[in-house]
Every structure is written in structure tokens, then in C-alpha cells.
Amino acid sequence: MKTILLTKPNTKRNWYLIDASGKPLGRIASKAAFILMGKHKPDYTPHIDNGDYVVIINAKDLLLTGRKPKTKYYYHYSGYVGGLKATLFTDMIKKKPTFPLETAIKGMLPKNKLAKKMFKKLYLFEGNHNFKNVQFNIVDL
DSSP, X not given: OOOOOOOGGGOOOOEEEEEOTTSBHHHHHHHHHHHHHTTTSTTOOTXXXXXXXXXXXXGGGOBOOTTHHHHOEEEXXXXXXXXXXXXXXXXXXXXXXXXXXXXXXXXXXXXXTHHHHHHTTEEEOSSOOOOOSOOOEEOOO
């Protein structure tokens, strides 16, 4: 049996819908990154972007387990002396509800040129969204 290597014209993309309400951040992020990379397909090829589109709704309702909601910080450095800013998870979810999920998924993607193409296939919505004329595969976590 020969190994079949995928080429760009042979890629077929599907749409997947993930409902984030009441689910842990890491589980949502790992499942989304897995689908974005295309590792769920039998014809996965590391050097080709053959992943699918992922739509995540209710991003503001995700959970962190244990003490993480009170102890998880997001850091931003301005480049100047004393310019390190720290934002608590609970404050970040109020200010930018999709940011924690965005950074978690981005961190799980490969660190190469394909990561930008993979990340563009991710759509995050902070609330419930009404989609018309789109056939989704529902992802259970």
C-alpha cells in the first residue's frame, strides 16, 4: 500500500461548530486546534494546511477549573522599562470575551508559516449566533 501525500487542490474543508458554554477552556482550545490543523482526518499531511473551519459560539461562558479564575493572568509588555501589564482572567473575559480562547488556540497551533493560515479559519463569537444556510458538524466535548 502506498502512502498518499495530500496536495493543495485535493483539500476538502468542512465546517465545525463548538458551543463553549459551561466547558473548560483547555478542552475547547485543544479540540479546536486539532480540527484547525487537520489531524482528525486520515489524510493529514504536516506541510499542507488541510484543516477545517471552526466556529465557536458562547465564548464568554467558558469555564476555568480550580483556582485559575482568580490566579490566571494575561501579560502584555509595552517594550519600555516598567511597561509590563497584567490582566486577571475575570477582568479579561469582561473586557474581551474571546481573547482567552484566542490565545489558548493560537498557542496550541504549530509555530510555523502555516499557523497564520490555520488561525484564519477560526471564528469566535462571544454570544449565541444565528447561522443560516451553513451546514455544520457539531463537536461534542
